[in-house]
Amino acid sequence: MAQLYAGLMSGTSLDGVDGVLADFDGGLRVLAHASAPFDPALRAELYALNTRGDDELHRAQFAANALVRLYAQVVRQLLEQSGVDAPDVRAIGAHGQTVRHRPQAFDGTGYTTQLNQPALLAELTSIDVVADFRSRDVAAGGQGAPLAPFFHRGVFGRAGETVGVLNLGGIANLTLLRADGSMLGFDCGPANALMDFWVQRHRGEAFDANGAWAAGATPDAALLTTLLQEPWLALPPPKSTGRDLFNEPWLAARLASHAQLSPQVVQATLLEFTARCCVDDVLRHEPRLPRLVVCGGGALNAQLMRRLQALLPGAKVLSSEEAGLPPLQVEACAFAWLAMQCVERRELPLTSTTGARGARVLGAVWPR
């Protein structure tokens, strides 16, 4: 019998929403994929809500309602494309928009905030909604992220082989699936967040398509060294990060002593920085990794893929597309799968990824 779940992801790159409708009966079959970009005003507001500002409570709720209307539009597209009726979808996994991520802030029990309005989404779609996937993990002493590694294991794992899965969204996260069956998952640092900001500022483009602008210059060694000195990068897992750390002020502070560099050289250096953050983590934890599957929008950045391959000569670096799932569908599928785990009240063994005290059921259900 079909096991239909929708997954909706709007991640830290703030580009928009990716949605899938998936059937998990006997494996994974993607029945439909749809994306919707944020309109510029919503994108600007979500970006602004990542830092403190005036009247935040009202603005956050207002932005969450707008986000969820876009979620509902994506769900309508998924149903139309697949010819599936809403009552046949068991649940929607709706990630929400992370605007603060401070899992160990202040008193030791921190928080992670995803703007969302699951009640409105249930109302607009007449489908059960699963949301708030991260807070139970934080309550159990975990980082609240990354959560996709368990899904990565099911889709990209190979019995008896060690495989790495690298997600390149706004932030990068790495899953190491080891030949002995153990796994490790953690964030590596920025993926596209800083590159997107820089190309937007200097060329008015949302992202550097295929990394072509970056590829036209040589990275600056001194700036790269400055960027790599960030102490967070040397922390051992479990660890996670976000725009709370890797943001405009962070970059401005490091560029201050390299003001003579051209914008294009800075872009090339930011791309190299992303590649190095990820590769240094691979080499630290699995120096002889034979296979690295790359997903998220960064897998579409040809220059970044070239640099990852050059820095990991012993590994086959490939797009998740070659491993059976297109890069922009992976996270959305992960949240459809996580919704299914919640509906079935399955505990996830979070300790090896988020550092939570033990296995927990993640998420909560808003009935249709």
Ligand SMILES: Nc1ncnc2c1ncn2[C@@H]1O[C@H](COP(=O)(O)OP(=O)(O)OP(=O)(O)O)[C@@H](O)[C@H]1O
């Ligand atoms: N053709 C392309 N060339 C270069 N970069 C691209 C291309 N297509 C997408 N990207 C990058 O991928 C980003 C979107 O990736 P994705 O949708 O995986 O991020 P996300 O889901 O928001 O992030 P996260 O994994 O942090 O939650 C864009 O902002 C852009 O930087």
Ligand SMILES: CC(=O)N[C@H]1[C@@H]2OC[C@@H](O2)[C@@H](O)[C@@H]1O[C@H](C)C(=O)O
């Ligand atoms: C707090 C938060 O939203 N974290 C995201 C973000 O985007 C990438 C990286 O940082 C990862 O830790 C996580 O998303 C993925 C989907 C995860 O939880 O596995």
